[in-house]
Amino acid sequence: MNIMRNRLPGTRPKRIRKASVHRNNLRIATIEGIPSTVFQVLLQGQFLTGFLLYLGASSSQIGFVLALTTLVNIAQIGVAFLIQKLPSRKWAMVIFTALHRLLWGSTGLVPFLFPKEHWVTAFIILYTTAFISSTAGGMLWNSVISDLVPARVRGRYFGIRNTFLNALGSLVMYGGGVMLDRYPGAHGFLIIYIVVWVCAIANIIVFCFYPDVPFEKSEEKSFLPMFRKPLHDRLFMKSTLFLAAWLLLQNLTVPLYSYVMLQLLNINYETLSLLNVSQTVFMMASFYVWGNLNAKYSNKRLLLWTLPIIALSSLIWGMLSVLPMLPVLFAAHIIFGMGVGGFNQLAFNFIIGDTPKKERPMYMAMYAALTGLAAFFGPLLGGRIYEWIVDWPDWTQIYGMQIVVGVLMIVLAVLLGRRILRDE
Known part of the structure; x- marks a missing residue:
């Protein structure tokens, strides 16, 4: 007790206050993720594909919509x-x-506001406008969160946050799938959009409680010198261009998995939800494994290790030719979850941890622009290919595309990945 009383005035309380401020900030960021996760899960993936099919979209239109976000x-x-x-x-x-949030949520009003022949066009306009706003909001959130979370706890915090929010997303995904099977068509999507609007409002309110953390600005004052900073970073650009090429290949098929399963394999929403839940569960488990490995090995080396896992998940679709459908699809989704969980976590760590702090916004923007451009053309080209081969044998559409893409992934990882994603 005497020792505590004899401390210099203000010393201990300041440390307590600083720690409590950090905890409160991290708590806000976690709480904000709850309505955000529910909102996004119910408007993307299988639900987005299902709603587009309900509106009358073709495979190429679905591919275009899936590509717009990037x-x-x-x-x-x-x-x-x-x-x-x-x-x-x-x-x-x-x-x-x-x-x-408001513009994306407004896509649910399309069947009520427009003639049926304009449903898809109206959806695309609202969706595009929403994601232009999301680009600015996401850039700002990445900038704020990288300053909000102390570097010493960044890996642990994001591991816990991602695990919790992905678990929540799995429950929402399954519940939404069961509900759409029970109330198919307009009734089911109406219920989904009611939940979406509640979560959108809640999410906006919680965002208002984020702290306005200090911002360490770039030393460059003009656009071109700031723009050139990441371009002149040879190691960063080599890695980013390689990852962009990888995402181009991956997105030829992965965003269209829901289309293949709903339209070609006639899988119901509940089963599709279970497949996606299994993918998410193993992705969550992989966060812990990749996080521990990241304490020993660099981001780039571990990124290289994720590539053959993702390629294997694509090749496994070929087993549909000899094995029962559901075991093969579960295996493909589980392995993809393990690989893509590590890929996304390590790519994020690569951007916010392996780049100069003052120039980080432009580095993040350059990475997002290059990988986004590649990821845009992936599903767009993939959707077009599915239209080209619509009269080919069924196996070419159901698993032939995945086999070809998986082989190309292996070739890319072996020929370029080993040279580019290595420790310097």
């Missing part, structure tokens, strides 16, 4: 420059995030 990432380059001029990142983040 194309607009190019705008992050402009946002990375403009945030250097902002007096407050927080309120700009709140405004753009709110626009994204």
Whole structure:
């Protein structure tokens, strides 16, 4: 007791206050993720594909919609420059995030506001506008969260946050699938969009409680010098261009898995939800494994290790030719979850951990733009290929595409991945 009383005035309380502020900030970021996760799970993946099919979209239109979210990432380059001029990142983040939530949620009003022949066009316009806003909001959130979470706890915090939110997403995904099977068509999607709107409003409210953390700005004041910084970083550009090429291949088929299963294999929403839940569960488990490995090995080396796992998940689809459907699909989804969980976590760590702090917004924007451009053309080209081969034998559409893409992934990983994603 005497020792505590004899401490210098203000010393202990400051440490307690600083620790409590950090904990409170991390708590806000975690709570914000809850409505955000429910909102996004119910509007993407199998639910997005199902709603587009309900609206009457073709496979190429579905591919285009799935690709749009990555194309607009190019705008992050402009946002990375403009945030250097902002007096407050927080309120700009709140405004753009709110626009994204409200516009995306408004896609549920399409059947009520437009003639049936214009449903798909109206959806695409609202969806595109929503994700232009999301590009700015996401860029600002990445910038804020990288400053909000202390480097010493970053890996552990994001591991726990991702695990918790993915577990929640799995429950929502399964529940949504069961509900759509019970109430197919317009009735089911109406219920989904009611939940979406409740979560959108809640998410916007919680965003207002984010702290306005100090921003360490770039030393460059003009756009072109700031833009050139990542371009002149040879190691960063080599890695980013390689990962962009990888995502181009991966996105030829992966975003269209729901289309293949719903339209070609006639799988119901509940089964599709179980497949996606199994993928998410193993992705969550992989966060812990990849996080521990990351304590020993570099981000780039571990990124290389994830590539053959993702390629294997694509090749496994070929087993549909000799084995029962569901075991093969579960195996493909589980292995993909293990691989892509590591890929996404390590790519994020690579961007916020292996880049200079002052220039990080432009580095993040350059990575998002290049990988987003590649990921845009992936599902767009994939959807077009499915239209080209519509009269080919069924196996070419159900698993032939996946086999070809899996082989190309292995070739790319062996020929270029081993040279580019190595420790310097």
